[in-house]
Amino acid sequence: GAVVSQHPSWVICKSGTSVKIECRSLDFQATTMFWYRQFPKQSLMLMATSNEGSKATYEQGVEKDKFLINHASLTLSTLTVTSAHPEDSSFYICSARDHGPEQGSKGYTFGSGTRLTVV
Amino acid sequence: QKEVEQNSGPLSVPEGAIASLNCTYSDRGSQSFFWYRQYSGKSPELIMFIYSNGDKEDGRFTAQLNKASQYVSLLIRDSQPSDSATYLCAVKHSSASKIIFGSGTRLSIRP
Numbered sequence: 001g002a003v004v005s006q007h008p009s010w011v012i013c014k015s016g017t018s019v020k021i022e023c024r025s026l027d028f029q030a031t032t033m034f035w036y037r038q039f040p041k042q043s044l045m046l047m048a049t050s051n052e053g054s055k056a057t058y059e060q061g062v063e064k065d066k067f068l069i070n071h072a073s074l075t076l077s078t079l080t081v082t083s084a085h086p087e088d089s090s091f092y093i094c095s096a097r098d099h100g101p102e103q104g105s106k107g108y109t110f111g112s113g114t115r116l117t118v119v
Numbered sequence: 120q121k122e123v124e125q126n127s128g129p130l131s132v133p134e135g136a137i138a139s140l141n142c143t144y145s146d147r148g149s150q151s152f153f154w155y156r157q158y159s160g161k162s163p164e165l166i167m168f169i170y171s172n173g174d175k176e177d178g179r180f181t182a183q184l185n186k187a188s189q190y191v192s193l194l195i196r197d198s199q200p201s202d203s204a205t206y207l208c209a210v211k212h213s214s215a216s217k218i219i220f221g222s223g224t225r226l227s228i229r230p
Contacts, residue, residue, distance in 0.1 A: 032216050034217060034218075036220075043207060044163065046220075049215075108153070108165075108218060110163055111162060112161075112162050113161070
């Protein structure tokens, strides 16, 4: 089945630094990738939708200059948290959609998530 | 109004009983509906998806969809302690490729 690899699985960084998270589709081409953020005991909140070769679409309230998304190929999307602060500490999860059928689950595969801690 | 609403729980069910989880959504044009299971600290895992009115069964799980009433439910038969997790309802928008998650229901199966 479709596999999405997300790295790193956890990262600790100092306040003010930037962190890059990678999301790769291993056995399919992902036309669209999604980035979610999840705070403790809360649900997944969609941050942005990235389409290969075009600018990402950010959800309301998400700062595009702080959360930089690059989807330069059909198998790789990256999320860079710039000038990270402790309030950015969260669980970040990517999801990739392949060229599969419109309906059903085959279009949405999740990465294993990245636990970001900013100190 | 939230786009996807779930009772946060916790829902406590004795082992072997049926657990019933409910979800309502606001976008009447939504076409695809998903149930994910998430263990603490882990990524969501797909349990069921459904896009036609009625019931869809897969092992101990049954998803039910009623588009007229805009609700989708998940039944877990013969509940096991390993079913203890947070269950997330997700809906695909009619006009976009993204899926939106509900807040999740914490399920606890007591021995």
